Amino acid sequence: MAYYHPRYGTHKKKNGKKKKIIFTILLILFLAIAGSAYVLYSIVLKPNVWTPNNEAVAITIPTGSDFEDAKRILYAKGLVVNRKYFEWWAEKKKYPQLVKPGKYLIKSGMSNNQLINMLRSGEQVPVQLIFNNVRDIYQMAQKVSQQIEADSASIVGLLTDSTYLTLIGMNAETASVLFIPNTYEMFWNTSAEGFVKRMHEEYIKFWSGNRTEKARLMNLTIPQVVTLASIVEKETNKDDEKPQIAGVYINRLKAGWRLQADPTVIYALNDYSIKRVLNKHKEVKSPYNTYLVAGLPPGPICIPSITSVDAVLNYSHHNYLFFCAKDDFSGYHVFASTNRQHAKNAKKYQAALNKMSVYK
Numbered sequence: 001m002a003y004y005h006p007r008y009g010t011h012k013k014k015n016g017k018k019k020k021i022i023f024t025i026l027l028i029l030f031l032a033i034a035g036s037a038y039v040l041y042s043i044v045l046k047p048n049v050w051t052p053n054n055e056a057v058a059i060t061i062p063t064g065s066d067f068e069d070a071k072r073i074l075y076a077k078g079l080v081v082n083r084k085y086f087e088w089w090a091e092k093k094k095y096p097q098l099v100k101p102g103k104y105l106i107k108s109g110m111s112n113n114q115l116i117n118m119l120r121s122g123e124q125v126p127v128q129l130i131f132n133n134v135r136d137i138y139q140m141a142q143k144v145s146q147q148i149e150a151d152s153a154s155i156v157g158l159l160t161d162s163t164y165l166t167l168i169g170m171n172a173e174t175a176s177v178l179f180i181p182n183t184y185e186m187f188w189n190t191s192a193e194g195f196v197k198r199m200h201e202e203y204i205k206f207w208s209g210n211r212t213e214k215a216r217l218m219n220l221t222i223p224q225v226v227t228l229a230s231i232v233e234k235e236t237n238k239d240d241e242k243p244q245i246a247g248v249y250i251n252r253l254k255a256g257w258r259l260q261a262d263p264t265v266i267y268a269l270n271d272y273s274i275k276r277v278l279n280k281h282k283e284v285k286s287p288y289n290t291y292l293v294a295g296l297p298p299g300p301i302c303i304p305s306i307t308s309v310d311a312v313l314n315y316s317h318h319n320y321l322f323f324c325a326k327d328d329f330s331g332y333h334v335f336a337s338t339n340r341q342h343a344k345n346a347k348k349y350q351a352a353l354n355k356m357s358v359y360k
Helices: 006-044 067-076 083-092 112-121 137-145 152-159 162-167 192-207 210-217 222-235 239-255 262-269 306-313 339-355
Strands: 057-061 102-106 127-131 182-186 322-325 333-336
Touching: 006 083, 006 112, 057 067, 067 083, 083 112, 102 112, 127 137, 137 152, 152 162, 152 192, 182 192, 192 210, 210 222, 210 306, 222 239, 222 262, 222 306, 239 306, 239 322, 239 333, 322 339, 333 339
Parallel strands: none
Antiparallel strands: 057 102, 127 182, 322 333
16 A cells, blocks of 8 residues: 655655746746847848849949948848848947948848958959050040049049159150050059059069060160050051051151151041041141151050050061052051052042042
8 A cells, every 4th residue: 555645745746846947947048048049140140131133243332431331332232131130240240440442242142240241351352454445544544433443533643743654754645655455453442543553563564575675676665666556556456467567667667758647647636537538637737647747656646455566566577668448448458569559559449438428
């Protein structure tokens, strides 16, 4: 027969109640910790960035921007889903004191932690800066300013500052020689000074070695080579005949002839609508008019491509002194060693222009 002791029965009831209380407290603590962990996860690690079609979006934060500016840029594109969580974590990570300018690539699904770490560390995406087929420093500066933060006025200001140009061995006429059309990787927030400094470094790199030696053997300075290359650039867009055209001009220089290059007249007149250079055009008074002035112009008439520069340095050795556009309008030229043959070629081309009703 079971024996029940009142004292022990009471003790067991108390122990059971105590265990329930402890269990309840532990459960509450667990839930509290779990809840806090989830909230922390939501703030820190949970994806909080959305981009259209899940494609990366580039943003630019200008120099001098503060946290309010950075938020405005992000929010304007609707990239941050929960702004409250983003701002709270940004404060904890001290991003408001560490805003850095630049171009950043924002990817869909980034967490607040990933986004803020990228922005506050200045982990920019480089810009592939490209400029080619530009006439002068003004057009070049405009193209560059569309790709980096430096504005065109600041770039032009440096390139027209005689004191600054003297420091880098240039002058107002030869400032464009500094620029080699190509693709350059740099950061978006590059300043005007930083851009020109980089171009000066690229210029030195480009002309180091055999290019400078070839120019020396031709008895030409680097600005003179680039000036001649700019004329070749404007004479043809056919890379395969550029060395031949360069050879014609080299032959004229050696013979003491005037270059008589139509592109220099167009440059002197500053009228790029001219399709046909007439005798009246050739009378313009300008140091760039090679129909009136002997030798090379004071500086380039455009910023020539690398192909044109190398065409001059590796010009074709021949006896041609004349060339004329082909009458088939293919863009190629016919060459001649005598004025008589050139006159025949020119007559054919002029007849073709007349047939097309091109009179100016």
